[in-house]
Amino acid sequence: MGEALEEFGDEPVKGLDRDTTLRGLAGPDADNMPGELAEELPRAMDAMADTAKGFAAMLPALREMGRDRRRTLEKML
Numbered sequence: 001m002g003e004a005l006e007e008f009g010d011e012p013v014k015g016l017d018r019d020t021t022l023r024g025l026a027g028p029d030a031d032n033m034p035g036e037l038a039e040e041l042p043r044a045m046d047a048m049a050d051t052a053k054g055f056a057a058m059l060p061a062l063r064e065m066g067r068d069r070r071r072t073l074e075k076m077l
Helices: 022-076
Strands: none
Touching: none
């Protein structure tokens, strides 16, 4: 990887060892992390799919709103 952790955020990361891993950050429950992720991943994926479906359903209305705004702005100019 090679980059300093500070390069990934707006603020410097104080008190965090450069070689810190996610497992290290997770603390004593890190051993449970793979199982918990495997258990929760399908639910998270379903939620993301539902969100994508919601955006897809809104897309025609958003496009029409954009066209309306464009027409309004063109009349103003």
